[in-house]
Amino acid sequence: MSREQLQWPEGVKRTKQRESVFAVLQNAERPLSAMEICTAIDKLDGAASAWLSTVYRVLELFVEKDVVVKTSLINSDMALYELNRLQHKHYATCIKCHKIIALDNCPMEQSAPPIENGSFQVIGHRLEFFGYCKDCSKTLMEKCGS
Ligand SMILES: [Zn+2]
Ligand SMILES: [Zn+2]
Numbered sequence: 001m002s003r004e005q006l007q008w009p010e011g012v013k014r015t016k017q018r019e020s021v022f023a024v025l026q027n028a029e030r031p032l033s034a035m036e037i038c039t040a041i042d043k044l045d046g047a048a049s050a051w052l053s054t055v056y057r058v059l060e061l062f063v064e065k066d067v068v069v070k071t072s073l074i075n076s077d078m079a080l081y082e083l084n085r086l087q088h089k090h091y092a093t094c095i096k097c098h099k100i101i102a103l104d105n106c107p108m109e110q111s112a113p114p115i116e117n118g119s120f121q122v123i124g125h126r127l128e129f130f131g132y133c134k135d136c137s138k139t140l141m142e143k144c145g146s
Contacts, residue, residue, distance in 0.1 A: 006083055009067045017041075017050050021058045022067075022083075030091060030100045031071055031080035034059060073128065092129035096136040103129070 006026060024040040034055050041050045059081050062068035069084045073093055090103045108125055132140060
């Protein structure tokens with residue numbers, strides 16, 4: 001599946017580290033933690049390695065400029081970051097191994113709940129799905145001896 005490539009955000013000064021963080025998020029299949037972004041930058045071709053504190057600073061700036069959306073998941077105090085794309089995505093989290101799986105579509109597109117007499121303008125939403133991934137549900141089944 002090809003994803004739209006986002007342009008460098010207007011009004012944000014380019015620095016090597018900001019570009020690296022942006023590039024990592026651009027290629028990410030799911031929201032990443034600051035730690036994962038830091039590790040990914042180390043693997044980028046020709047990128048200077050980044051300090052975690054620098055990555056946090058860049059992310060804070062991106063969140064402030066609406067370039068990046070910060071989310072945290074249930075049962076986790078770890079914040080995750082993803083680019084603020086017009087075409088949004090939803091994710092399902094495995095409660096056992098914490099694997100995150102991207103959903104193919106938005107369930108709200110067909111069934112957005114009506115909001116009372118237009119008293120509120122909805123501009124977005126967050127949905128969280130959780131359960132067991134394929135591997136974990138298999139292990140659970142085996143444990144039950146079925
Ligand atoms: Zn799992
Ligand atoms: Zn949605």
